[in-house]
Amino acid sequence: MKPYVLVIEDEDAILTLLEYNFQKEGYDVGLATDGEMGLIMAAERTPDFIICDWMMPKLSGVEVCRRLRRKDETRATPIIMLTARSEETDKITGLDFGADDYMVKPFSMPELLARVRALLRRASPTLLEDVIRHGSLEIDLKSVRVKRGEKELHLGPTEFRLLEHFMRSPGRVFSREQLLDTVWGRDIYVESRTVDVHIGRLRKALKVNGEADPIRTVRSAGYAFEPPL
Amino acid sequence: MKPYVLVIEDEDAILTLLEYNFQKEGYDVGLATDGEMGLIMAAERTPDFIICDWMMPKLSGVEVCRRLRRKDETRATPIIMLTARSEETDKITGLDFGADDYMVKPFSMPELLARVRALLRRASPTLLEDVIRHGSLEIDLKSVRVKRGEKELHLGPTEFRLLEHFMRSPGRVFSREQLLDTVWGRDIYVESRTVDVHIGRLRKALKVNGEADPIRTVRSAGYAFEPPL
DNA sequence: TAAAACTGTCATACTTCTGTTATATAGCCG
């Protein structure tokens, strides 16, 4: 269901960082601390995507890449290489060893996520069928469906757009006016209090067997979506 | 507070366009339809950024620029000039009248926004920051959260704005009147003693397992934020 | 075309925040 990302990286800090962020984005994450382990894990469960460090003990990133490309299951799996600035060579910029893209450390998380999405979209479009996931919440823009865990929820059109908007910028607080502008539309006039009502309806709809309310009220500022675990 | 952008432009269509887009980006926007009005507005509330048309009735953009540069408050304020293609002269391309950048109409909104961000980043970096950190204290403007170490704190709206203001200028002492002006707002009248109360509330809220109080009282002068270790 | 679903608004009950004041405390100066 969720895309499975395999991260092969020997620095613990980066491993943790990636794990955290990918999980937050709704991926299943596999972690390997060296190339050998990476290959084994890739064999166990074929990843939809691989992030791989360039310099690693035992097996270098290049070598991991080569071997992955030799197997049928992973021949077409997108791979992003991570390198330190100092390692930036012609070889890597040319990506002539089988990777699809590379990023220089330290990299920006949003950018990495964006590139992953881009590559995933190309490689396995069905996986990214315009679905946004945060924790147990899942919203499918194409088929207009919302699920919390296994349960499918029913939202009205306005609640759906509201949730979509929230889930596109998790954590960020939007004022009622901003929400009216983006979710309702710029030239429509509705009372800003109406937002409250729809937030209430959304909350009610999202409430499933006692899970936490993912919408945070910020007094005198607006509302925000907080990715539930 | 949000960055305040002053737009001086005589074409209504462009004015509206800019207002809409800047507001959406989270700026406070001031609109002036000619140079004179622009100067007055700039005097009333010092802008963080100015967008100014090149050709305008009464006062030309160049002249507006010159006068802005003569005042202390706006001497360093970034200015972007807007010109029509036909007006593109050596003078403007050289920016030798005090503007920081210029754009030819019709311009692309994303590009304009990018340039504004770039200039703002240079001129007043903290304005664009989503999170400001000092020592163990961290304030996130976008998601409206405050953390001290690992602990998330709860502040009332006024305390939040107060802290934000302090953290943008660490170490600097503000009088009660200054605080009332910037944090409460120019035209609101409240007792200056009220500031004491809110400072007290802020201190209380920031107090986490014995860490030092980051707010310093300056007798007979005001308060200052001292970055905690 | 009737029934069902959805919207926006309002009134009401709450909750949280604000500004003020009164009183206690602390800093400064001779």
Next chain:
DNA sequence: CGGCTATATAACAGAAGTATGACAGTTTTA
């Protein structure tokens, strides 16, 4: 150490912001 002034704090009433159920008008669906 007074005496003076500035600041800290608690208490409180009123203000402001939010949640929620009800309702009437619309739109969509069956």
